[in-house]
Amino acid sequence: MGKRPKSFGLLAEYETPGDLYHACEQVRDAGYAAWDAYTPFPVHGLEKAMGLRASLVPWIVCVMGFTGAALGFLMQYWMAAVDYPLIIAAKPLNSYPAFVPITFEPGILFGAFGAVFGMLGLNKLPQLYHSLFNSKNFARVTDDRFFIAIEARDPRYHTEDTTKFLEETGALSVEEVED
Amino acid sequence: MSAHGHDEPVVRPEQVNIADSSMWKKIPMIAGAIGIIALAGAFGLKGEHDEGFYFSYLTSTMFWLALSLGGLFFVLVQHAARAGWSIVVRRIAENMALTLPMMGLLILPVVFLGAHDLFHWTHAEAVASDPMLTWKEPYLNETSFRIRAVVYIVVWSLFGIFYWHKSTSQDSATGKSILDNSHKMRWAAPLGIAVFALSLTFSAFDWLMSLDPHWFSTIFGAYYFSGAVVSTHAFIALIVILLHRSGYLRGVVTKEHFHDLGKMMFGFTVFWAYMAFSQYMLIWYATIPEETEWFSYRGAGDYLALSIVLVFARFVFPFLGLISRHIKRNPKTLAFWAVWILVAEFIDMFWLIDPVGPHNAGNHHPAIEFGLVDILCFVGIGGLWLAVMTWGLSRKALVPVNDPRLAESVHFENF
Structure with a gap:
């Protein structure tokens, strides 16, 4: 039996910046730490919805x-x-x-x-490899889709529970991405 | 991202209109009365041959005039740049510029009565025996000096009244005339900036630089201007903080606007240092006697200490103090630096004017002379200035309530 590929985390896809904004608030309030939002353009006020600390x-x-x-x-x-x-x-x-x-x-x-x-x-740039590009859907992040990725290294991460949680935030789809 | 109903007004009347019972309605009377008494006292204390009086008078006039001109500059530049953030504080600047006609009247004694005490170049026998003053006579003579002063006063008053009138009449305008007022104010702004730049530069040459008629510095107008602009932003922030304490403008002028006013205070503090240092370094580097003299007596006697105080009070401390975002967004810390900057503006005016006063004539170690007359002049002119400013403030709305882009300004956020 082949070794199961290691998981990077879960990627949730949203249709509008508003959906993403409210989903970010829920992820923030659920207490996740290792996660990020990905958008085609800067979304005003998203740093507050994500609960980001002031930049260094x-x-x-x-x-x-x-x-x-x-x-x-x-x-x-x-x-x-x-x-x-x-x-x-x-x-x-x-x-x-x-x-x-x-x-x-x-x-x-x-x-x-x-x-x-x-x-x-x-920002850990430049980066030659990022796991999220293993997702086909993620290509639309430079066009018209909004994403949240919760990473597997997050202590609160649990494949089934987190998937369910992300689906409830109004995601169009939730998929597991290989590392 | 907050939702606002369409029927909800951008500002509520009680946020932007001073109530009849408010202290702000009484300030014009009180400040005006104190101003007249103090000014009468200052003129009363003026002796028969008191050559120093007009130096004290000029110091305070130039301090308060800086705030009037700075207010006009603020209005002009915000219209020219079509700025959105500043609309909620623009009315305060318009009221500051409304003091220009009165400041024009208050400068008249300097031009018509005090010129002989203040300006060495007005003495015909001194000019005749001095090749440099003879050379400068086509510009530095009393006739053209008086004509220029009247021109500055008329131009400033016209612009000050124009912007106050157009903006306050927009408050009660309806339909298309709301936009007409905005367009007229915006249309006049670039012209106003050009006229303002020339008139401020030459008035600083006439009333401050020519106190030492041998000395000249082409950057001097920009030096006076830079100080005026720092002080204006500080004063606007201070007035808003006081209005907040009385319960006005809350939720209209927010910490986002404080942040921007703080940024302008910080930026123009650096600009002042840039102007002051550019003036100093070129003169220091070239070492031409007629230029270095102006700095040499400011580096001697009491004035060595005051020069160092000025550098720290006007640049080093406010630069370090205003660098942080948190300080600019907190009304208490911003108020501290606003008061600091206004004190530094007065020190600057004093530093420009007092060393050439009669008590320092022929003295290579000039002394600081600051007394009751200086205080009375400051309170007198300041009282009248505040009376006119708060008269406008308490009679009309505190923000241009009909400005088409008021909502944009109220909801403005810094990134």
Whole structure:
């Protein structure tokens, strides 16, 4: 007898953003933790229906921004006052007013890096393989269908009970997806 | 995602109309009376040869004028951008701009009576013996100075009254004229912005920059403007918070709007720093004596400390304080920073005007002089300003109730 393929979880399909929104509220209230919603376009307010916590990205941007600014200042200080000291226009070697614009720039640059790569990292992107693409129906997520996937690693996950639960949230179909 | 019935009004009358029994109806009388008494007291204390008086008077006038002009700018820019979020707070800005005709009258003593005390370049013998002032005479002479002042006042008053009138008459308009009012206000906005930019820049040159007539900075108008805009957003937030405490505008102006006002306060705080630093760095870098002098006496004596205070009060602390989303969305913390920003605006005006006052004539270590006359001028002009502003506020609805996009504004949410 062949080994039964491991399950990624259950995928429920919805027809409208409204259906998905209310289903998300029910999944949230049922206490599931390892699940996500998939939509062709951003659905306004869905983060509230899903009960998502505030994103960590602002903190990453904050730390990266101040780090960038500090490094930018230190770089200029080291160049102008330590490595190659030159007196220019009778000003002190550590002429910090002149360093401000170039301190600002790496602050912005590092902040932007923090935003983009922090966002990608928190979304676990790029990903070369995702189990959900094993589902044929899931192709319509880029067109006109809305999905919720509850993953098998969720402690509350139970194949039959969760299937029944998802069907009651108004799903068009619920299928089990291979990992 | 909340459902709203079609027969339910967007705002209820008791949310947006000040009740007859409310304190807000009495503020115009009380503030006006206090203003007149304080201003009379200030003029009463003015001695026969009190050359310092108009410096105190100008400081307070420029502070309150910044809020009037900032209110006009807010109205113009929201119409030009066809912004939706700001409609519920636009009426407050319209009332702030309604003070422009009165502020125009209050600036007249500076232009016609105090010019000789304030502006060195009005003394013919000083101009004759000074090549730089002779060179600048085609612009800096009393006739053109007075004509320009009248032009600014007339233009500002026209725009202030136009927007207040068009917006409040829309409240009682019906049918097609509702849209006509919106279209006229939107149509006039780009023109208004162009006129506003020129008049504000040149009035800042005339009334603030020419206090030290040797000095010049092309960015100076933008410097005064940036401070005015920060303070305006702070003032609007503060007025809404006070109205909330009296039970008005609840559920109409929400924390989503506080968040946006906070973002504008934060953004224009950075913009002020950008303007102030751009002005400073180029002058510091080039080291041309007639330019550096303006900063050199602000870096000496008492003014070294005040200059450092200004940098921290106007940029460093509000920048760090307003960075968080939670602070902008909480009315208590937002009110704290709003008051802070208004205090910093006054420090800024004082820092621009007081160092060139007569008590610092020929003094290379200028001293801060702040006394009863300064307080009376601030309370006097401020009382009259608040009287006109709250008169508009308490007589008309607190939001443009017939604006076609009011619902969009009430239900506005940040992502």
